[in-house]
Amino acid sequence: MIVDGRKISKRILDEAKDKIGKSGKKLRLAAVLVGDNPELKKFVELKRKAAEDTGIEFRIYEFPEDISSNQLREELNKIAKVKTTHGVIIELPLPGHLNTQYLLNTIPEEKDVDVLSEKSQGKFFTGRSKVLPPSVEAVKQIFGEYNINPKGKTAAVFGYGLLVGKLVSHWLIQQGATVSVVTEHTKDPIRYSLFADLIISGVGRPNLITANMVKDSAIVIDFGRDVDFDAVSKKAGYITPPLGGVGPIVVAAVLKNLVELNL
Amino acid sequence: MIVDGRKISKRILDEAKDKIGKSGKKLRLAAVLVGDNPELKKFVELKRKAAEDTGIEFRIYEFPEDISSNQLREELNKIAKVKTTHGVIIELPLPGHLNTQYLLNTIPEEKDVDVLSEKSQGKFFTGRSKVLPPSVEAVKQIFGEYNINPKGKTAAVFGYGLLVGKLVSHWLIQQGATVSVVTEHTKDPIRYSLFADLIISGVGRPNLITANMVKDSAIVIDFGRDVDFDAVSKKAGYITPPLGGVGPIVVAAVLKNLVELNL
Secondary structure: EEEHHHHHHHHHHHHHHHHHHHHHEEEEEEEEEEOOOOOHHHHHHHHHHHHHHOOOOEEEEEEOOOOHHHHHHHHHHHHHHHOOOOOOEOOOOOOHHHOOOHHHHHOOHHHHHOOOHHHHHHHHHHOOOOOOOHHHHHHHHHHHOOOOOOOOOOEEOOOOOOOOOHHHHHHHHHHHOOOEOOOOOOOOHHHHHOOOOEEEEEOOOOOOOOOHHHHOOOOOOOOOOOEHHHOOOOOOOHHHHHHHHHHHHHHHHHHHHHHHHHH | EEHHHHHHHHHHHHHHHHHHHOOOOEEEEEEEEEEEHHHHHHHHHHHHHHHHHOOEEEEEEOOOOOEEEEEEHHHHHHHHHHHOOOOEEEEEOOOOOOOOHHHHHOOHHHHOOOOOHHHHHHHHHHHOOOOOOOOHHHHHHHHHHHHOOOOOOOEEEOOOOOHHHHHHHHHHHHHOOEEEEEEEEEEOOOHHHHOEEEEEEEOOOOOOHHHHHHHOOOOEEEEEOOOOHHHHHHOOOOOOOOOOOHHHHHHHHHHHHHHHHHO
């Protein structure tokens, strides 16, 4: 079955809209965009649309590609301080010369809807976070929608990046899955993927995961556009499509976090 | 080969002693002990001896088994505030009615030699910690002593606890190992252990890991006394013994952290 990300997203956003309506509070989300990456701009536009449809004001702060870490840090500190801004996201990846974690740490916990600052991650990794990182929330929502229980399942997580692998692998282990983390240094990825009930991928390398690597009826959640969808979808029990898959759910999860942290 | 934990420990402590001597600074470590667990008392005495041999003052604060989380938190806040105390450790496990993470969070970062508070873990999981958690440092020291390079190795980590599994698995992935985390929910632990170049265990269940589960020449590091040492040592390439194995290295790592954070 193909995971209906738009349907799941709509359910999350309807709930958020409802909560906002009942509260009567005006919420604003700020997105920080550095440089001229058209992929990122497209993703920000999707966030803007979802936010505005949900009754959330969305403000984009753009900065030039060559801004320094210290300059950007100053700007972020200003943005974070605005009382009428309730959440701040930094669009990732940042240009290579910038210190990503240092900049993420400017976002105060109560506005950190992406759960990526050092403090927020400390809370997440000690089981004391009020909200889940959006990638984790997306996996949780997919499990909820299709009644999937991770406990006792075998999972292969491809990639150990800041946004997906590191966070999702931790959460899956906490949920009782047996997790193997496959990285660029793994000699024989198929050894892990072929026995996995659950494959989560967040690498960003097209066709990294091919049909011969996946067992029948596996659940495949693809954050990185790493999966050969046409072929793998014929074998998988559940699979997220490249469009209308995890993307809209992640966007909805960000807005859900904004609501959870503020209402 | 049997890992010589006492030798590695001595090397670390000699270096710490040297640094302290050169600095001329007096360092003090405080250990907080709750209840009457004789195992814990023994471990604290080992820490005391190692500390005093290294020229570090060691002070034990004992509290009754039935102290409440809030009472203990108050006491911890007092202990943490003492300017002449440079590090604070809470002996774990705490009695079951106490909220362990909440109490660990009272320790300020600069005195958190065990790297277990929410803030310290946030730093660790974002790659910004000045020191490593003692279990991680112990693994690193064993690798250093025997020229073991984790990159590209297959690792099975048994257990995902606060002190060992959660921290060591993250670090090993960062070092380029392919890590599978085996927990109580894993259906077929042998599937992971038998192919592992590296087995790290921190469960606390004797004979959990038997000789038939381990491949020839594997590296076996046993934090939880989980390994059937007599049998497994005949197959393993390197193995930590139940006495004089990881224990003294972990103690030395705590004192090393005290030095690193203060000198």
